Amino acid sequence: MIIGVLHLLPIDDPEFFNHAVRNARRLEDAGADAIIVENYYDTPFKPYADFPRAVAVAAAVRDVVREVSIPVGVNLLRNACRKAAVIARYAGGRFIRCNAYTDVVLTESGLLLPQAPYIKGVKVLADVHVKHGMTVYPPTLAEAVETASTRAAPDAIVITGRKTGEPPDPVEIATARAHTDLPVLAGSGICFNTLDLLKIVDGAIIGTCLKSGREVDSEKAARLIKEARQVLKPRRALVLR
Secondary structure, three states: OEEEEEEOOOOOOOOHHHHHHHHHHHHHHHOOOEEEEEOOOOOOOOOOOOHHHHHHHHHHHHHHHHHOOOOEEEEOOOOOHHHHHHHHHHHOOOEEEEOOOOOEEEEOOEEEOOOHHHOOOOEEEEEOOOOOOEEEEOOOHHHHHHHHHHHOOOOEEEEOOOOOOOOOOHHHHHHHHHOOOOOEEEOOOOOHHHHHHHHHOOEEEEOHHHEEOOEEOHHHHHHHHHHHHHHOOOOOOOOOO
């Protein structure tokens, strides 16, 4: 499972919607299995996103769903998982990514509290010990993976590096796989020089390496996804349709 990230422009950019549709088409044409729409350029992030951002992302997701045939998901940064779930439900999305699903995370946006108790009716890709944050509880990665898997039942576990563009530690991937029966995804840092990591995960969420500047680079994305598919050896299937 290769999920391409659509990094939305700032919501006040006049190209906001055209950029979203254009880049969604490029991700599908490049061979992505799914697309996740993310308000990447809305920094600095509020912990749970404000109303204008949620509405803008909802409208963008609706437009993207109408233009592509692959599943579309939502990651409403920094941790607006409840709003993301509503957007997915009513705009045609199939899944969300939640940065603090069962973890308590200290970040530059503030304290992120677990959202699992409030999310129903949507598939969830759950980060554990997410990038750009310090997990306060559960203290170890093994405990975090086990807690998410057994007490909240997401559809996949996401393992990241420390920051955007940094790959996860192979030891942490192995730890996650040892403590869950769910699919484990690499959530950051997959590029041409880190494709070997795909031998030990069930899929990847790829954003930065598919772009040139703020646009998806069609040729680069197609080449990376093709090479990624040749390496990827999933043990557990993630179904998003």
